[in-house]
Amino acid sequence: PSMKEEAVRVHLEALAAAQGWRSARDQAGNLVLYVPGRGAGRNAPPLAIQGHMDMVCTKQRGVEHDFERDPIALSRRSIEIDAKSTDVLQAQGTTLGSDNGVGVAAALAVAMDDEIDRPPLELIFTADEEVGMSGAEGLDPSLVRARRLLNLDAEEHGTVYLSCAGGRDIVAFWELERESIAHDDLPLRVSVSGLAGGHSGVEIHLGLSNAVLLLVRALCDVTLPLDGVRLGAIEGGGQDNAIPRRASALLWCARHRAEPVIRELTAWMERAGAQMSERDRGGFCFEANVGDELEREAVREFPPISPIMSNTILKALRALPDGVLAMSEALDDLVESSSNIGILSTTPDEIRMVALTRSSKRGAIESIQGRMELAMEAAGAEVSFENAWPGWEADLENPLVRQTLATYKALFETAPEIKAIHGGLECGYLSERLPNTHMVAFGPEIRHAHTPDEAVVLDTVEPFYRFVRQLVRDLCRG
Numbered sequence: 001p002s003m004k005e006e007a008v009r010v011h012l013e014a015l016a017a018a019q020g021w022r023s024a025r026d027q028a029g030n031l032v033l034y035v036p037g038r039g040a041g042r043n044a045p046p047l048a049i050q051g052h053m054d055m056v057c058t059k060q061r062g063v064e065h066d067f068e069r070d071p072i073a074l075s076r077r078s079i080e081i082d083a084k085s086t087d088v089l090q091a092q093g094t095t096l097g098s099d100n101g102v103g104v105a106a107a108l109a110v111a112m113d114d115e116i117d118r119p120p121l122e123l124i125f126t127a128d129e130e131v132g133m134s135g136a137e138g139l140d141p142s143l144v145r146a147r148r149l150l151n152l153d154a155e156e157h158g159t160v161y162l163s164c165a166g167g168r169d170i171v172a173f174w175e176l177e178r179e180s181i182a183h184d185d186l187p188l189r190v191s192v193s194g195l196a197g198g199h200s201g202v203e204i205h206l207g208l209s210n211a212v213l214l215l216v217r218a219l220c221d222v223t224l225p226l227d228g229v230r231l232g233a234i235e236g237g238g239q240d241n242a243i244p245r246r247a248s249a250l251l252w253c254a255r256h257r258a259e260p261v262i263r264e265l266t267a268w269m270e271r272a273g274a275q276m277s278e279r280d281r282g283g284f285c286f287e288a289n290v291g292d293e294l295e296r297e298a299v300r301e302f303p304p305i306s307p308i309m310s311n312t313i314l315k316a317l318r319a320l321p322d323g324v325l326a327m328s329e330a331l332d333d334l335v336e337s338s339s340n341i342g343i344l345s346t347t348p349d350e351i352r353m354v355a356l357t358r359s360s361k362r363g364a365i366e367s368i369q370g371r372m373e374l375a376m377e378a379a380g381a382e383v384s385f386e387n388a389w390p391g392w393e394a395d396l397e398n399p400l401v402r403q404t405l406a407t408y409k410a411l412f413e414t415a416p417e418i419k420a421i422h423g424g425l426e427c428g429y430l431s432e433r434l435p436n437t438h439m440v441a442f443g444p445e446i447r448h449a450h451t452p453d454e455a456v457v458l459d460t461v462e463p464f465y466r467f468v469r470q471l472v473r474d475l476c477r478g
Contacts, residue, residue: 001067002054002131005029009053012108012125019112028138029127039117041476046120048146048437049110049468051103051153052129052136052426056095056239056450061193061246063093063452072097079455081447088447088455098456099449100129103152106468118472122146129153129426130241130450132387136429144434148400148475151427151441152468155202155449156419157460160404161441163420164428165201165335166391167358169240170369172381174313174351177306179230186258187232187299188251188290190215190265194283195276197245197451200340201358201423204243205324205333209280211247212236212344214272216317219249222264224311228254229261230304231314233346240342240356240387241424242450247344252304262288301348309380313351316379317341320355320372328360328420335422337364339372353381358422360391392427392439394420400438400475407471412463416442442467 009031016023022034031053037044057067073092078085090096107123110116122144127135154161192211198204215236223229229251236247253261269286276284305313321339328334336359343354355372359365365388373383395401396418408416427439444464445457 001057002128003029004068005053005127015108021111024143026138026140026143028135028140030135030139030143031125032143033111033123033125035111035118035121035123037118037120038114039476041117041119044119044476045148046122046146047118047472047475048122048124048144048149049107050124050126050149050151050426050430051100051107052126053104054128054130055097055099055101056130056242058238058242058450058452059094060452065094067094076458081457087458089458090455091452094452095450096454096456098446098454099155100153102446102456102461103443106152106465109465110468110472113469116469116473117476119476121472124149126426130239133389133424133426133429136426136433137389139430139433141433147434147437149427149430149434149437149439150468150471151425151430151439152443153425154421154441154443155446157443157445157457157464159417159419159442160408161419161421161425162396162401163360163394164392164425164441165358165360165420165422166365166389166428167356167424168365168369168388169386170355170357170372171384171386172353172376174309174379174381176348176350177309178303178348179306181252181300181303182254184255185252185304186255186290188253188258188261188288189248189299190251190286190288191246191248192236192269192284192286193246194285195245196279196283196448196453198243199423199449200241200243200338200342200356202421202449204338204340204422205335206279207277207323208243209276210322210341211244212341213318213322215247215249216314218265218268218272220314220318222268223251223261224314226253226257226261228257230307231310232299232302232304234351235345237341237343239450240340240354242342243340244342245451250299250302258290262290302346312379316376316381317344317353319375321368322355325368326361326364334360334420336361337368338422339368358424360420360422389424390428390432392425392431395438398438400440403474404440404471407474408467411467411470
């Protein structure tokens with residue numbers, strides 16, 4: 001898990017020692033391994049190869065797994081991709097960690113390959129990419145001499161990325177006003193689950209349903225117009241960079257309201273389900289439990305929030321922008337700006353919301369979140385901004401890009417796609433920490449990252465590694 005990478009660092013340091021490589025850490029938790037050049041690349045300028053050590057840790061409901069201790073249970077299987085049966089590697093009930101384990105593995109493999117010439121390599125393995133990119137942000141530049149860098153954290157085979165979006169979290173807190181539980185109040189728990197989820201950057205354009213927003217909209221449409229229905233708690237999601245797969249709410253309602261509320265919410269969800277994407281519709285589930293079916297002690301920690309505050313918070317959440325907000329005018333099919341409500345949680349004292357806004361357009365994040373801030377503050381929330389990271393601007397003319405494209409075309413007899421990615425790559429921070437460094441990013445095909453359906457497409461791994469290997473060879477020429 002992010003910020004808990006010590007076991008990985010220790011393993012990599014032991015591997016480096018066994019190979020006779022020098023290694024160094026910095027205060028941000030990053031690790032750099034120094035691999036001597038070989039053959040024709042012995043005296044070439046150094047080359048950095050970079051990946052991150054952490055992974056998004058999510059699991060299916062009912063799966064027992066401790067990500068800090070238990071090994072990932074692997075499964076090779078065939079799944080349907082684009083109407084074709086395709087062999088993939090997946091985990092059993094959890095995220096796989098191919099994001100970015102496959103990149104780290106490829107960097108180590110090329111460094112240990114005694115059949116190729118290579119420049120001196122600086123293998124940069126960063127910490128905490130998935131939560132806040134604090135590793136890349138805090139990288140000690142004195143540890144890196146290379147001014148050429150291969151980032152192996154892209155997820156679309158046959159594509160070379162030259163730019164990425166920046167991003168920033170907006171966080172809103174509401175201090176809650178709670179009331180006494182009336183003698184005829186019943187607790188009602190409603191939940192949405194089984195949605196596909198996905199990466200809030202590279203999959204935001206697919207129109208996947210956000211469980212948090214789905215539940216908020218249902219509650220606004222069905223419960224707000226009714227007297228005697230109040231919010232007790234609401235929660236969903238768990239990562240700002242993942243589209244929430246599930247959400248739940250505790251409602252308090254007068255006894256005579258319970259069945260009509262359940263009936264109306266069920267009908268609303270049936271209508272919503274019919275309009276979902278096929279990926280969402282397959283596993284979508286809505287459940288409602290009432291009264292004695294709930295644990296009384298647990299629900300009594302969350303007595304009703306006042307009706308005015310309940311309505312105000314739900315309406316404010318419903319009005320937040322979510323999904324694709326603008327498409328790029330410079331590159332076809334590139335999302336320019338988006339926002340994702342990724343985390344919603346409730347304690348006895350407060351409700352907390354985290355939304356991640358991304359954009360490749362300078363100033364757009366501040367403009368979008370400025371409007372969100374005004375709306376949240378008008379609804380009584382305290383607002384702050386966290387985990388901002390910079391974008392990475394494209395440069396098509398530098399020598400590394402030219403060599404990367406030439407190597408790919410010579411190897412595969414076709415040109416790669418040149419893209420910018422709406423997801424955050426550490427290249428944004430790395431370009432700030434390592435000025436004048438030329439960078440490219442690429443990787444094998446990874447589907448459904450950040451979800452238990454994460455899969456690496458096996459027949460893209462061999463050509464990906466062959467490309468890494470040949471590019472390292474070609475970069476011996478400086």
